[in-house]
Amino acid sequence: MEETNKKEQTSTHKIGIYLWIWGLLFVLSFFSYMVDWYQFQGLLRWSLILFFMFLKAGLIMAFFMHLFWERYALVNVLLWPMTAIACFIFLMVAEFKYTLFSRIFYFAVGGGI
Amino acid sequence: MSDPKIEGFNFKPGFKGMAEDTGSDQTMFKGVHWGKAMMWIFLLSDTFVFSCFLISYMKGRGSTPVEWPNPSEVFALNAFGVPVPLLLIAIMTFVLITSSGTMALAVKYGYERNRKMCGWLILATAIGGLTFVGMQAFEWSKLIHEGVRPWENPFGAAQFGSFFFMITGFHGTHVSIGVIFLFIYSYKVFAGHYESGKKGWFTSMKGDYVEIEILGLYWHFVDLVWVFIFAFFYLW
Numbered sequence: 001m002e003e004t005n006k007k008e009q010t011s012t013h014k015i016g017i018y019l020w021i022w023g024l025l026f027v028l029s030f031f032s033y034m035v036d037w038y039q040f041q042g043l044l045r046w047s048l049i050l051f052f053m054f055l056k057a058g059l060i061m062a063f064f065m066h067l068f069w070e071r072y073a074l075v076n077v078l079l080w081p082m083t084a085i086a087c088f089i090f091l092m093v094a095e096f097k098y099t100l101f102s103r104i105f106y107f108a109v110g111g112g113i
Numbered sequence: 114m115s116d117p118k119i120e121g122f123n124f125k126p127g128f129k130g131m132a133e134d135t136g137s138d139q140t141m142f143k144g145v146h147w148g149k150a151m152m153w154i155f156l157l158s159d160t161f162v163f164s165c166f167l168i169s170y171m172k173g174r175g176s177t178p179v180e181w182p183n184p185s186e187v188f189a190l191n192a193f194g195v196p197v198p199l200l201l202i203a204i205m206t207f208v209l210i211t212s213s214g215t216m217a218l219a220v221k222y223g224y225e226r227n228r229k230m231c232g233w234l235i236l237a238t239a240i241g242g243l244t245f246v247g248m249q250a251f252e253w254s255k256l257i258h259e260g261v262r263p264w265e266n267p268f269g270a271a272q273f274g275s276f277f278f279m280i281t282g283f284h285g286t287h288v289s290i291g292v293i294f295l296f297i298y299s300y301k302v303f304a305g306h307y308e309s310g311k312k313g314w315f316t317s318m319k320g321d322y323v324e325i326e327i328l329g330l331y332w333h334f335v336d337l338v339w340v341f342i343f344a345f346f347y348l349w
Contacts, residue, residue: 012221012224012225013221015218015221018214018217018218018221019214021214021217022210022213022214022217025210025213025214026207026210029203029206029207029210032343032344032348033199033203033206035348036185036198036199036347036348037198039185045348046349049344049348049349050344052344053340053341053343053344056340057337057340057341060213060333060336060337060340061333061337063217064213064214064216064217064329064333064336065329065330065333065334065337066326070145071124071126071130071131071134071142071143071144071145072126072127072128072130072131072134073130073131073134073135073141073142073143074142074145074150074153076131077153077157078153078157081157081160081161082160085160085161085164085168088164088165088168089168089171092168092169092171092172093171093175095172095176096171096172096173096174096175096176097175099172099175099176100175100176100177100178103176103177103178104178107178
């Protein structure tokens with residue numbers, strides 16, 4: 001019954017929104033390429049890369065994958081697990097810093113101590 | 114896409130609606146086709162796979178005292194005798210975004226039951242994906258000729274090759290699988306399977322244009338992963 005109901009009332013969005021998002025994705029990709037082209041370095045480079053990356057990812061998920069129009073039951077099931085990935089990144093940053101430190105340390109003083 | 118109406122059930126928006134949907138002793142994702150929910154859950158698990166690859170890349174790159182190869186030099190391409198940084202990668206990015214856009218439009222035209230337009234757009238998406246895979250094969254063979262191996266490379270830290278082949282290879286596999294399914298579905302649309310009510314994949318239920326949206330979710334996800342690979346592997 002649910003099936004038949006759904007088929008009748010499926011609504012589509014105006015073509016304009018897709019073309020806008022499409023255009024924005026092109027522009028954002030161009031900008032993130034420009035970050036490399038002009039060889040920005042350091043904090044500016046990393047923040048620009050992350051900014052354009054999250055903006056592009058957000059636009060794709062929200063509009064191309066229709067998450068903006070989905071009910072919260074689905075959206076929350078999909079987005080909350082991302083916090084686990086954030087935790088994992090946090091843990092592994094601590095881990096690689098320690099590994100780098102111990103490598104440099106033992107390469108310098110040798111393994112004899 | 115889901116603005117469901119089920120008789121005798123009052124849908125509320127936002128978090129209140131989420132609490133009621135979840136606790137309704139019924140299907141939790143109201144108005145969402147089961148195939149679409151399954152695809153989302155698959156994509157969630159795939160997100161974790163790619164995250165593990167990218168996090169291990171971060172850990173590998175961060176923990177080596179040897180200089181990491183400069184991607185903007187390694188992936189430079191000679192155009193008219195001048196090395197242009199990341200030229201091929203930039204073109205690949207634009208090709209993939211183009212194919213993502215055509216896919217989004219294919220989903221829209223599918224729901225509007227515009228069979229011809231939907232079929233052509235899926236075909237265009239498939240050709241975009243094929244172009245992407247072709248350029249990736251070119252990039253791989255170029256790097257292999259230059260001596261990049263999973264265990265060594267002439268540019269710097271030895272870990273570079275293994276992360277490069279693993280991450281872009283796994284992404285390329287996803288693109289290739291997507292291209293195969295895009296061709297199959299463009300055939301299904303052109304052949305009018307959703308008008309004639311031919312049964313869908315792995316089910317005895319009738320096929321519907323919602324399958325195009327499910328295919329679209331997969332394809333946009335492939336594009337989404339590329340956004341992260343582009344940022345972390347090629348630009349960082």
